Amino acid sequence: MFHPSDVIPVSIVTGFLGAGKSTLLNRLLHAPALSDAAVIINEFGEVGIDHMLVETSGENVVELSNGCLCCTVRGELIDTLADLLDKAQTGRIKPFSRVIIETTGLADPVPVLKAVMAHPAIAATFRVDGVVTLVDAISGLKTIETYDEAARQAAVADRLVMTKTDLVDEDTVSKLRSRLSAINPMAEIVDVNDEIASRPTLLVAGLFDPESKPGHVGEWLSNADTGHHHHHHHDVNRHGEHIRAFALQTGPVDSLSTIQAFLQRLAAQYGEKLLRIKGIVAVSNADAPFVVHGVQETVYPPRRLKSAGEDDKGNTRLVVITRDLREADVRDLFDAFLNNPVIDRPDRAALEDNPLSAFGFKLS
Numbered sequence: 001m002f003h004p005s006d007v008i009p010v011s012i013v014t015g016f017l018g019a020g021k022s023t024l025l026n027r028l029l030h031a032p033a034l035s036d037a038a039v040i041i042n043e044f045g046e047v048g049i050d051h052m053l054v055e056t057s058g059e060n061v062v063e064l065s066n067g068c069l070c071c072t073v074r075g076e077l078i079d080t081l082a083d084l085l086d087k088a089q090t091g092r093i094k095p096f097s098r099v100i101i102e103t104t105g106l107a108d109p110v111p112v113l114k115a116v117m118a119h120p121a122i123a124a125t126f127r128v129d130g131v132v133t134l135v136d137a138i139s140g141l142k143t144i145e146t147y148d149e150a151a152r153q154a155a156v157a158d159r160l161v162m163t164k165t166d167l168v169d170e171d172t173v174s175k176l177r178s179r180l181s182a183i184n185p186m187a188e189i190v191d192v193n194d195e196i197a198s199r200p201t202l203l204v205a206g207l208f209d210p211e212s213k214p215g216h217v218g219e220w221l222s223n224a225d226t227g228h229h230h231h232h233h234h235d236v237n238r239h240g241e242h243i244r245a246f247a248l249q250t251g252p253v254d255s256l257s258t259i260q261a262f263l264q265r266l267a268a269q270y271g272e273k274l275l276r277i278k279g280i281v282a283v284s285n286a287d288a289p290f291v292v293h294g295v296q297e298t299v300y301p302p303r304r305l306k307s308a309g310e311d312d313k314g315n316t317r318l319v320v321i322t323r324d325l326r327e328a329d330v331r332d333l334f335d336a337f338l339n340n341p342v343i344d345r346p347d348r349a350a351l352e353d354n355p356l357s358a359f360g361f362k363l364s
């Protein structure tokens with residue numbers, strides 16, 4: 001039975017772009033203990049697809065895709081929490097015993113924490129209980145050096161989960177572990193393949209206590225803007241001066257290999273500038289679409305989805321997040337792989353015959 005006076009715990013799952021947040025959540029949400037959790041997913045850029053990628057019963061999943069939780073949608077987060085509560089109290093959705101917030105990979109977690117902890121009405125009903133930060137073992141060390149957001153995500157964590165340890169050597173894992181424990185000596189550091197990382201208790205850590213965090217976390221929290229009046233509108237597809245999101249769309253493709261070849265090519269050519277690419281691919285004559293993923297230099301094996309959402313039938317949609325990379329360059333390459341002619345650009349056959357052609361080199 002739902003008691004309006006109950007204080008509802010909130011777990012925050014964070015980690016840089018592509019660290020494996022949705023993958024981990026999918027695993028945990030199958031646990032009966034989390035079957036009545038409400039899930040708030042925040043995606044960067046206006047074309048959100050995570051609601052299709054996180055497998056829950058659906059009813060209690062809310063997607064916030066109008067920007068990044070830490071800046072443009074803090075007000076929306078508060079409204080969403082209030083709205084979820086209202087719907088549960090009035091029987092419009094199932095009661096929930098925990099809220100799980102998956103932030104965008106670009107989120108500074110401090111304002112998100114502050115939004116929940118410092119808003120009078122929200123803080124009376126919800127309490128932060130478990131900040132779990134995922135760190136990608138392939139790119140984590142570099143990402144933490146390069147992006148302040150990633151270092152802050154690690155510093156505020158109750159638990160740090162190293163992901164993709166299956167794809168790197170032991171030495172890399174041990175260097176990452178040392179770096180993480182230097183940033184946040186109080187956090188428990190686990191490998192995503194450890195048994196503990198498959199238990200729902202991974203998300204539970206007791207009331208968030210800034211005192212138990214590295215020295216600067218309390219200061220960050222005091223200085224953070226509460227964002228209560230933060231409904232102004234900046235471009236939801238931009239994060240700072242360098243990072244932007246856009247979508248590539250087309251109809252069904254003849255073969256999944258066309259898209260995988262495009263992703264491989266993009267990753268090889270642009271590497272770290274290609275922060276993230278993910279999407280749903282409709283393939284002619286296939287009864288279900290595929291999900292594809294790339295994170296910086298790595299392209300992951302495609303996965304078949306159970307079914308497409310009603311709006312997505314027959315559509316191929318890729319969301320791209322780049323740093324200092326022109327949208328037009330990515331679009332041109334996409335068109336080349338789809339064999340859409342673009343003036344002055346090599347087509348797919350030329351690109352595959354001569355990998356240097358995209359850089360302006362020609363075979364004699």
Ligand SMILES: Nc1nc2c(ncn2[C@@H]2O[C@H](COP(=O)(O)OP(=O)(O)OP(=O)(O)O)[C@@H](O)[C@H]2O)c(=O)[nH]1
Pocket residue numbers: 015016017018019020021022023024104105163164165166167192276278292293295300301
């Ligand atoms: N081999 C391997 N692949 C992983 C692991 N964790 C995640 N992946 C893959 O990494 C890709 C990105 O994972 P997601 O779970 O979508 O990452 P995310 O953090 O939710 O991504 P964003 O929400 O876009 O920031 C997917 O192809 C996953 O299958 C892991 O531990 N090992």
